Amino acid sequence: MPMSHEMPRSADRDEPHRLGALGPRVVRVAGGIGIAALLASVVLGSLQPDGIERLSRTYLVSFSYVLSLALGALFFVILQHLTRSGWSVVLRRLAETFAATLCWLAILFIPVALSVRSLYGWTQPAADDALLAWKQPYLNLPFFYVRAAVYLVLWAALARFFHSRSTRQDGSGEPALTLSMERWSAPAMILYAFSVTFAAFDWFMSTDAHWFSTIYGVYYFAGSVMGFLALMALAAIALRRAGRLTRSITIDHYHDVGKLLFGFMCFWAYIAFSQYMLIWYANIPEETAWLVVRQSGPWGSLVIVLSVGHFVLPFFGLMSRSAKRRTTVLGLWAAWLLVMHWVDLYWLLMPRWSGEHIPFGVIDVTCLIGLVGVFIAAAARVAARHPLLCVGDPRLAESIALENA
Amino acid sequence: MRDTQTPIATSESPQLCGVLAEFETVDALLAAARRVREAGFARWDAHAPFPVHGLDEAMGIRRTRLPWIVLACGLMGVLVGLGLQWWTNAVDYPFLISGKPLFSWPANVPVIFELGVLFAAMGAFLGMLVLNRLPEWYHPVLTSERFRRATSDRFFIVIDADDPRFDRRGTSELLESVGGAVELLEA
Numbered sequence A: 001m002p003m004s005h006e007m008p009r010s011a012d013r014d015e016p017h018r019l020g021a022l023g024p025r026v027v028r029v030a031g032g033i034g035i036a037a038l039l040a041s042v043v044l045g046s047l048q049p050d051g052i053e054r055l056s057r058t059y060l061v062s063f064s065y066v067l068s069l070a071l072g073a074l075f076f077v078i079l080q081h082l083t084r085s086g087w088s089v090v091l092r093r094l095a096e097t098f099a100a101t102l103c104w105l106a107i108l109f110i111p112v113a114l115s116v117r118s119l120y121g122w123t124q125p126a127a128d129d130a131l132l133a134w135k136q137p138y139l140n141l142p143f144f145y146v147r148a149a150v151y152l153v154l155w156a157a158l159a160r161f162f163h164s165r166s167t168r169q170d171g172s173g174e175p176a177l178t179l180s181m182e183r184w185s186a187p188a189m190i191l192y193a194f195s196v197t198f199a200a201f202d203w204f205m206s207t208d209a210h211w212f213s214t215i216y217g218v219y220y221f222a223g224s225v226m227g228f229l230a231l232m233a234l235a236a237i238a239l240r241r242a243g244r245l246t247r248s249i250t251i252d253h254y255h256d257v258g259k260l261l262f263g264f265m266c267f268w269a270y271i272a273f274s275q276y277m278l279i280w281y282a283n284i285p286e287e288t289a290w291l292v293v294r295q296s297g298p299w300g301s302l303v304i305v306l307s308v309g310h311f312v313l314p315f316f317g318l319m320s321r322s323a324k325r326r327t328t329v330l331g332l333w334a335a336w337l338l339v340m341h342w343v344d345l346y347w348l349l350m351p352r353w354s355g356e357h358i359p360f361g362v363i364d365v366t367c368l369i370g371l372v373g374v375f376i377a378a379a380a381r382v383a384a385r386h387p388l389l390c391v392g393d394p395r396l397a398e399s400i401a402l403e404n405a
Numbered sequence B: 001m002r003d004t005q006t007p008i009a010t011s012e013s014p015q016l017c018g019v020l021a022e023f024e025t026v027d028a029l030l031a032a033a034r035r036v037r038e039a040g041f042a043r044w045d046a047h048a049p050f051p052v053h054g055l056d057e058a059m060g061i062r063r064t065r066l067p068w069i070v071l072a073c074g075l076m077g078v079l080v081g082l083g084l085q086w087w088t089n090a091v092d093y094p095f096l097i098s099g100k101p102l103f104s105w106p107a108n109v110p111v112i113f114e115l116g117v118l119f120a121a122m123g124a125f126l127g128m129l130v131l132n133r134l135p136e137w138y139h140p141v142l143t144s145e146r147f148r149r150a151t152s153d154r155f156f157i158v159i160d161a162d163d164p165r166f167d168r169r170g171t172s173e174l175l176e177s178v179g180g181a182v183e184l185l186e187a
Helices: A022-047 A051-082 A089-099 A102-108 A110-114 A130-135 A141-172 A175-208 A216-241 A251-282 A285-295 A297-317 A321-325 A327-349 A362-384 A396-400 B026-038 B055-059 B066-092 B105-131 B146-151 B168-177
Strands: B016-023 B044-047 B155-160 B181-186
Touching (some): A022 A051, A022 A362, A051 A089, A051 A141, A051 A175, A051 A216, A051 A327, A051 A362, A089 A141, A089 A216, A089 A251, A089 A362, A089 A396, A102 A141, A175 A216, A216 A251, A251 B105, A285 A297, A297 A327, A321 A327, B016 B026, B016 B146, B016 B168, B026 B044, B026 B155, B026 B168, B066 B105, B146 B155, B168 B181
Antiparallel strands (some): B016 B155, B016 B181
């Protein structure tokens, strides 16, 4: 808190803080491109003999991608209330908005739920597969669907809880709403941690049902939060270019988002290496089989791309203060890391089905564009209904006055 | 503790070390700091009981070089960690552990990481001390009775006598003109 001559400014009422006409336009363009790309993916898939299976797999990759961004947003919102943060109030509505897309993502989960047979080998275990037989009490379809429903309903409910209270505060400025969000943030965070971990186990790790890694959920979480922070930086920059929130979100906020982005990028590397090293050291075939596929041949080259592109380059690129305080530089790194995050998830899931070669093709791109387009359209739809800023938050003035030493 | 009221016994007459000016508010301190900077002084400092936003800019303090020292130390830690493990495990005393290659990078990363962090932290701590010319056990300003309030409710600017632009009259007048209560520091 500045204790000096300058009193914190309160919300700048003249600043454009609504999407206005831009909202419906983004919904139309992003939604149109998204749906067209998804249709193109279906067409591409049905042209090949096993194309629909191929589509279901790349769909799972890109679904895990957009889901991770929304889950990262939900984490950010809960964390700000848990730590009672003042600095982030000007950014929190962006996070609330992206988190609010979780109810749309529940609909986008339906194709995954319909293609379980091509995604999860445990749905048709071999008769002599003792390991899968032993895991059957957990890995069986009815229980899988129940758990999926629980996660999706829980996330949508949490996102809605924080978004609706925050937008109600826009009009009333009622501090009691802040207090209630803070009170619920701790149980929300516990539920969040368990649900994300188990959803990652169920939907992504169980594609390779013989293999297991207890850190897998944390790995997915680390990439999710990093991906969301990159997305938030880009969204804020895009809004600034479009003349929205030009004064409330200051360079000091970008600087802090850049620090968090740097931190979670390192956290991802730390977790990724922790998972790798323990498996490498113990050298138990049951565990190494998963890595052997992912570190040989072309997939092995991708490991180097990820080590360098997802860690070493951005580590030095985002390290300096001036990089984080220049929106162009920060924006370029954010965009780069968003690409790397998708490559990471592709590397995580795809080798299970493709074996030694990287099957990358047009269908991967169209499917990714499709899901991202729908995701952005959903976010813009939510954003257009409310101010882009928590205008009623009691700590708004404190947030606007943020100053980094 | 030495009694600060008693001057150090010397045969010479007390020597002028600098000028101290006391201010009552942050605004006065910031305004005075801007004037002192504009007057071109180089060896001077400001004192406040709490961190004052904008003081660095008002005083014209450039950004610290410390991050570069920390980066260099961290990279040195990385090299030391790598070299240490290579020399001990693969060269000086080759010892086969669980069938791994003698020099295998995954096993080396934790030590490289820890030494990188350790060296960087040491570089930050020691570099901070050196750049701030610390520890400094004694400074003439500590003889001033007035200066004791620098830790509670007053703000100070101290200009050293060895500043090239320092002169007894002119410097005192400058500080008085910006509203400071001036005191000469002698030792």
